Amino acid sequence: MNIVFIVLAAILLLGPLIAIHEFGHFWVARRMGVKVLVYSIGFGPTLFKWHGKDGVRYQLAAIPLGGYVRMADEREGEVAAEDIPYAFNRQSAWKRIAIVAAGPLINLLFAILLFWILFLPASEQLNTRIGQIQPNSPAAQAGLQVGDKITAVDGNDALTWENLNYALVERMGETGTIQITTQRNEQVLTHRLHIDHFMRDSSQSPMEQLGFFPYQPDIKPIINEVTPHEAAANQGLKAGDQIIQINQQTVKQWVQVTQMVRSHPNQALNFQVLRDGKPLQLKVVPNAKKDTVGTEYGFLGASAKVENYKIPTEYTQTVQYSPLTALGMAVGKTWQLSVMTVKAMGKMISGLIGLDNLSGPITIAKVAGQSAEMGWQAFLSFMALMSVSLGILNLLPIPVLDGGHIVYYFIEALRGKPVSEQIQMIGLRVGMVLLGALMILALFNDFARLI
Numbered sequence: 001m002n003i004v005f006i007v008l009a010a011i012l013l014l015g016p017l018i019a020i021h022e023f024g025h026f027w028v029a030r031r032m033g034v035k036v037l038v039y040s041i042g043f044g045p046t047l048f049k050w051h052g053k054d055g056v057r058y059q060l061a062a063i064p065l066g067g068y069v070r071m072a073d074e075r076e077g078e079v080a081a082e083d084i085p086y087a088f089n090r091q092s093a094w095k096r097i098a099i100v101a102a103g104p105l106i107n108l109l110f111a112i113l114l115f116w117i118l119f120l121p122a123s124e125q126l127n128t129r130i131g132q133i134q135p136n137s138p139a140a141q142a143g144l145q146v147g148d149k150i151t152a153v154d155g156n157d158a159l160t161w162e163n164l165n166y167a168l169v170e171r172m173g174e175t176g177t178i179q180i181t182t183q184r185n186e187q188v189l190t191h192r193l194h195i196d197h198f199m200r201d202s203s204q205s206p207m208e209q210l211g212f213f214p215y216q217p218d219i220k221p222i223i224n225e226v227t228p229h230e231a232a233a234n235q236g237l238k239a240g241d242q243i244i245q246i247n248q249q250t251v252k253q254w255v256q257v258t259q260m261v262r263s264h265p266n267q268a269l270n271f272q273v274l275r276d277g278k279p280l281q282l283k284v285v286p287n288a289k290k291d292t293v294g295t296e297y298g299f300l301g302a303s304a305k306v307e308n309y310k311i312p313t314e315y316t317q318t319v320q321y322s323p324l325t326a327l328g329m330a331v332g333k334t335w336q337l338s339v340m341t342v343k344a345m346g347k348m349i350s351g352l353i354g355l356d357n358l359s360g361p362i363t364i365a366k367v368a369g370q371s372a373e374m375g376w377q378a379f380l381s382f383m384a385l386m387s388v389s390l391g392i393l394n395l396l397p398i399p400v401l402d403g404g405h406i407v408y409y410f411i412e413a414l415r416g417k418p419v420s421e422q423i424q425m426i427g428l429r430v431g432m433v434l435l436g437a438l439m440i441l442a443l444f445n446d447f448a449r450l451i
């Protein structure tokens with residue numbers, strides 16, 4: 001994945017999100033009778049511009065990290081006498097609230113549309129039956145077994161692995177127990193998994209930390225190919241080697257090799273392999289690599305010998321929803337992600353989860369490129385997630401954001417007079433400092449993930 005592809009994917013992701021956000025402000029402002037002067041996608045030097053028959057200047061600017069809608073406003077410049085009744089500052093507080101709130105809200109509506117599109121096609125997928133349990137893990141200690149079908153997490157239905165993951169992520173940073181309901185031989189069982197600062201550093205996925213996994217094909221731990229100049233090739237592993245043990249742990253499936261290697265970057269592992277029928281001991285140190293969000297993992301540079309396999313029917317399910325059901329699910333998922341986003345922000349502020357979870361434009365661009373490589377569904381799913389994040393972020397009560405302006409106009413509607421300009425200026429400075437600090441931290445995290 002080259003840099004050009006990443007940049008194009010980022011533009012394809014952010015362009016529509018910014019355009020639709022600003023369109024929300026634009027459309028409602030026009031319906032409220034406010035004169036719109038400029039509709040801009042991007043900041044900085046103007047690349048293209050044209051004037052519509054409606055008198056609005058439409059433009060595309062060089063920095064595609066935002067946009068703006070400029071309306072006639074006596075506080076920002078001279079307004080022609082005939083346009084004064086149509087100036088933004090002359091509208092009622094409730095009209096201004098509607099105009100400002102329209103941007104974030106249309107992002108949430110756009111997320112619902114994208115999720116609705118994703119829920120419509122029928123899909124064959126793994127059901128929530130457990131395929132593997134890690135020994136001595138919270139899952140094993142709570143009595144979960146291979147073959148158990150998970151039906152709920154903390155009382156919330158978990159009909160797919162995605163539902164299950166979202167329910168677990170909501171507990172990020174917490175200490176206590178997670179309640180998992182399973183079905184085993186027509187029995188309904190309840191298990192309590194103990195957690196301690198769950199996923200605080202995001203170094204592992206929720207299921208990795210709890211110690212249970214979906215069904216994995218029975219791929220034997222036999223090396224089919226080694227990549228030149230990577231750890232496997234450099235440290236003696238060869239095609240045809242059958243891995244018997246790693247650190248004295250018996251290995252029966254390739255997925256065990258993957259899990260062990262990924263969890264030990266730059267750490268020596270003792271491999272016992274069979275080569276030409278003879279046992280051989282090797283010490284292998286997996287190379288350390290980083291994924292798109294900066295999590296370090298071990299990389300061996302060896303692939304398994306994969307033969308044709310069929311997933312057992314008890315581990316599969318066909319998922320298809322009617323348009324109306326899909327719409328309801330899209331609304332529910334957007335709401336769930338919105339609540340999760342707000343909770344995650346609160347947990348960052350309180351210290352329950354680390355600030356290293358914050359991502360900036362570089363990480364967003366990399367994930368956009370990765371999701372585009374995976375296909376249109378993965379890309380639309382990430383776009384929907386980003387649309388929710390953009391909507392919720394802009395509704396935060398920080399003065400430079402839409403949410404801050406909404407707070408000012410709401411106070412004005414209740415008091416009957418606007419908040420003083422002095423207070424607004426103080427709020428603007430504080431908001432700019434907060435937003436600037438967040439951007440610097442996000443960029444710092446981005447660069448840290450690159451190192």
